Amino acid sequence: MPRSNTVLQSNGEEPEFNTHQMLRVYELLTCIFQHLSKRSDRVSCALVNRTWCEAALDVIWYEVDDLRLLFNALSPVKHWPGPDRNKVCVFDRQPNPRDWSRFELKYSLRVRVLYGPSDPDEINRSSPLGVVLRIRPTSKPIFPNLRFLSWNANRGDFDDAFVFMHEGVSKCTLIANGNYRFSPETLCHVIHSRMPFLTHLSVDMFPHVEYLEPLVDLVKNLPNLTSVELPPFREVSKILPTIFNLTHLKAMRFKVGDDVARFNKDIISVTDIGPHMDLLNPKPSPLNLQDVELYCASYGSVLGFFQFSGLIHLHEITLVSEVIEKPPAVRNLFRTISRNCRRITKLSVTYMRALHRRILGEDDFTSPTFGDIVSFDDICDILVCTEIVSLVFVHPYGLDVTDLDAEKMAAAFPKLKKADIGSYPACRIDRAMIRSPSLRSFFIFADKCPFIEEIHLLVNTAISFPPPTITHASRTLRVVGVGLSEIHGRDEYSIALLLSQICGPDCTLIYDPTNLSKRLKQEELRDKWETVKKLLPLANGLRARVAEIMEEKEREIRSLKELLLVRDMTSST
Numbered sequence: 038m039p040r041s042n043t044v045l046q047s048n049g050e051e052p053e054f055n056t057h058q059m060l061r062v063y064e065l066l067t068c069i070f071q072h073l074s075k076r077s078d079r080v081s082c083a084l085v086n087r088t089w090c091e092a093a094l095d096v097i098w099y100e101v102d103d104l105r106l107l108f109n110a111l112s113p114v115k116h117w118p119g120p121d122r123n124k125v126c127v128f129d130r131q132p133n134p135r136d137w138s139r140f141e142l143k144y145s146l147r148v149r150v151l152y153g154p155s156d157p158d159e160i161n162r163s164s165p166l167g168v169v170l171r172i173r174p175t176s177k178p179i180f181p182n183l184r185f186l187s188w189n190a191n192r193g194d195f196d197d198a199f200v201f202m203h204e205g206v207s208k209c210t211l212i213a214n215g216n217y218r219f220s221p222e223t224l225c226h227v228i229h230s231r232m233p234f235l236t237h238l239s240v241d242m243f244p245h246v247e248y249l250e251p252l253v254d255l256v257k258n259l260p261n262l263t264s265v266e267l268p269p270f271r272e273v274s275k276i277l278p279t280i281f282n283l284t285h286l287k288a289m290r291f292k293v294g295d296d297v298a299r300f301n302k303d304i305i306s307v308t309d310i311g312p313h314m315d316l317l318n319p320k321p322s323p324l325n326l327q328d329v330e331l332y333c334a335s336y337g338s339v340l341g342f343f344q345f346s347g348l349i350h351l352h353e354i355t356l357v358s359e360v361i362e363k364p365p366a367v368r369n370l371f372r373t374i375s376r377n378c379r380r381i382t383k384l385s386v387t388y389m390r391a392l393h394r395r396i397l398g399e400d401d402f403t404s405p406t407f408g409d410i411v412s413f414d415d416i417c418d419i420l421v422c423t424e425i426v427s428l429v430f431v432h433p434y435g436l437d438v439t440d441l442d443a444e445k446m447a448a449a450f451p452k453l454k455k456a457d458i459g460s461y462p463a464c465r466i467d468r469a470m471i472r473s474p475s476l477r478s479f480f481i482f483a484d485k486c487p488f489i490e491e492i493h494l495l496v497n498t499a500i501s502f503p504p505p506t507i508t509h510a511s512r513t514l515r516v517v518g519v520g521l522s523e524i525h526g527r528d529e530y531s532i533a534l535l536l537s538q539i540c541g542p543d544c545t546l547i548y549d550p551t552n553l554s555k556r557l558k559q560e561e562l563r564d565k566w567e568t569v570k571k572l573l574p575l576a577n578g579l580r581a582r583v584a585e586i587m588e589e590k591e592r593e594i595r596s597l598k599e600l601l602l603v604r605d606m607t608s609s610t
Contacts, residue, residue, distance in 0.1 A: 311341030460520030
């Protein structure tokens with residue numbers, strides 16, 4: 038949007054532009070500016086007039102992920118060569134307290150979300166941030182209206198994050214990889230003293246033993262927490278009593294983030310949360326927990342947690358195992374969840390991706406036997422949880438499932454939006470050992486689940502089935518995932534033409550999003566499925582054209598019938 042040629046009136050005010058009254062409503066302008074994808078467009082809007090400027094600036098600076106860009110509004114920021122040939126960020130002209138007063142009024146009050154610098158070498162105490170700390174009034178926070186603070190200390194520390202913490206912050210996320218050690222006592226003390234009213238705390242770092250006790254004390258002193266995310270300490274039992282005493286807690290997650298996993302080869306998991314439940318004394322009263330995520334050593338290590346009868350409000354469960362689970366362990370888990378967590382709406386039971394590397398990297402890896410294959414009978418107890426909208430079960434060896442099993446699932450979950458059933462195994466399994474559904478299963482889910490958005494299945498394309506009876510594409514389906522399915526007995530065009538019956542123009546096909554096929558030496562399959570993906574829109578267009586022609590012919594037939602009826606009536610009179 039181009040800048041307006043603003044001409045001041047004699048009284049120094051901007052003239053009124055011939056804009057519709059609706060375009061002067063702040064709430065409407067904010068909504069419009071939020072949908073502009075480019076920052077440059079929002080900046081252009083801020084240059085139109087005062088009304089647009091206020092709304093646009095609120096949107097531009099609501100979320101800050103680059104402190105350099107923000108501080109550039111205080112005084113021009115430039116790059117200069119620093120130590121070790123790194124570039125450092127400095128003010129070209131040193132700002133003064135008067136500059137800060139303008140900056141505070143115009144910019145700092147607007148910041149609600151702050152993401153710490155991705156490169157702390159460029160913003161540190163010796164550069165712009167240090168200058169800001171010297172010129173601003175110490176009685177006020179830098180961003181008084183800040184509500185969410187996220188800081189990544191992968192290449193630095195949390196000292197700079199401390200200056201942004203204050204009582205108004207309600208959500209905080211801290212990230213640090215395992216290569217960097219810091220004082221957990223200092224960090225936890227500052228968080229408690231400066232942000233005592235936190236409702237969300239996320240700590241994403243390697244679970245070193247010395248971090249556990251300070252984090253236990255921190256969580257204990259944050260009574261308003263509704264959501265807590267902590268590293269998967271192996272001895273989680275030490276923190277459970279504290280967590281269960283948080284009366285407002287709705288989400289509990291022990292997980293490892295992508296940044297931490299990328300820097301650490303060691304597998305991180307919870308080992309004792311299940312057995313410890315029997316030892317809690319006194320027994321916890323029914324919990325308000327609605328969302329639980331656990332990276333665990335095995336399903337057995339957390340089974341006792343789901344045997345607790347107080348999980349009556351639990352809606353979302355995410356479990357990630359570090360081992361190749363046996364069918365009995367899977368069966369016990371699903372049976373326990375179905376008995377004690379009948380209100381769940383989202384269930385995800387998967388395994389750590391590190392197992393891919395372990396399985397594929399073993400030269401002496403032996404193929405699984407029949408006793409290692411998980412079947413539909415091992416997970417069918419979950420069918421009693423009829424409120425499920427998302428069901429994900431992924432096992433390194435896939436899942437033995439048929440079209441009939443898929444039909445049972447689709448009939449049991451009428452509200453289902455996402456189904457991912459054994460679509461991404463970590464290795465190639467003998468087809469004689471494990472059954473896979475046919476392409477018909479996609480039609481089953483699309484037919485029986487009116488809200489379905491994603492379907493991921495490992496299918497056997499060679500299985501023939503009667504022509505589907507669906508007459509129109511699903512209006513809600515957005516993703517069809519075929520996992521690591523192989524193409525047998527059909528050519529790419531026939532598959533695309535078949536899927537086009539349920540896939541509308543906004544639907545896309547996904548094959549192997551984790552790029553596992555390269556390691557499994559199945560590049561030819563990727564090429565074939567890519568061909569199907571490219572043919573699918575063409576098949577959709579062909580079906581749409583045929584439907585248009587058929588509709589046109591039907592209109593002509595109806596017109597002829599009406600004309601003949603009129604002639605008969607005329608001749609009879």
